[in-house]
Amino acid sequence: MGKSKSYQVPEAAPSLVADPVGVCISPNTDIQTLRHHVMDAVYATNDQSALYNCLVFLSNLTNQSETLIKGKLLKRLEELALLKEGWDGENSVSIDSGIQDFLRRVIMLSSDKELVNWVLFPDARGYLYLDYTEGKNLAGITIAPHQIAAFIKRDGHLSKYNYDHLNEQDILNLLEEVHIS
Structure with missing residues (x-):
């Protein structure tokens, strides 16, 4: 059995996520647009770092939106x-x-x-x-x-x-x- 490489979580990125197609998600992006972009990113990306940064961003956004x-x-x-x-x-x-x-x-x-x-x-x-x-x-x-x-x-x-x-x-x-x- 080969030696497996451990996955390291990348450093937290600033609260701005952009994909290679030029879609930009920021804190003032409306929720429906955000949903569509996130689902597109989940299905289209194989970049673990970008996906992780997107999830960190969404987590922070969820925490801020819960008053x-x-x-x-x-x-x-x-x-x-x-x-x-x-x-x-x-x-x-x-x-x-x-x-x-x-x-x-x-x-x-x-x-x-x-x-x-x-x-x-x-x-x-x-x-x-x-x-x-x-x-x-x-x-x-x-x-x-x-x-x-x-x-x-x-x-x-x-x-x-x-x-x-x-x-x-x-x-x-x-x-x-x-x-x-």
């Missing part, structure tokens, strides 16, 4: 992920992992302003429910495996929403609309 408000919601999401069948009686089920992943993405894509006053609750059917209260203004968003149902009551006016698909942008729009004065 106190996001951190609290993400922690609550992790707590709810631990619920087992029967957590709220005989017929309650654990929270659907697809819904957990979906909401985690939404939280990371949201701004702090959009997440203020939102509280996360489990639903006995395995869904997640976001609840908003600020004075007399109320809102609720139920996230099911293939559906989003929501309401916003602001200044005595009630609006209802129903989407037959899971789309991050739909939730982001609802979160933003709640805070429009």
Whole structure:
């Protein structure tokens, strides 16, 4: 058996990653563009050093984007992920992992302003429910495996929403609309 060469982790690079095609990823790159570039890099590169630097960059970006408000919601999401069948009686089920992943993405894509006053609750059917209260203004968003149902009551006016698909942008729009004065 031949002697194997150990892999040494390269020194951390500055927080700027560029590929040979000229794509540049910086801290102000939007998340969707970032996702596409990272996936392209993962499939296209055989340069271990460049891939490592890209992963270091993403790790730093993730740490910076997790604020106190996001951190609290993400922690609550992790707590709810631990619920087992029967957590709220005989017929309650654990929270659907697809819904957990979906909401985690939404939280990371949201701004702090959009997440203020939102509280996360489990639903006995395995869904997640976001609840908003600020004075007399109320809102609720139920996230099911293939559906989003929501309401916003602001200044005595009630609006209802129903989407037959899971789309991050739909939730982001609802979160933003709640805070429009």
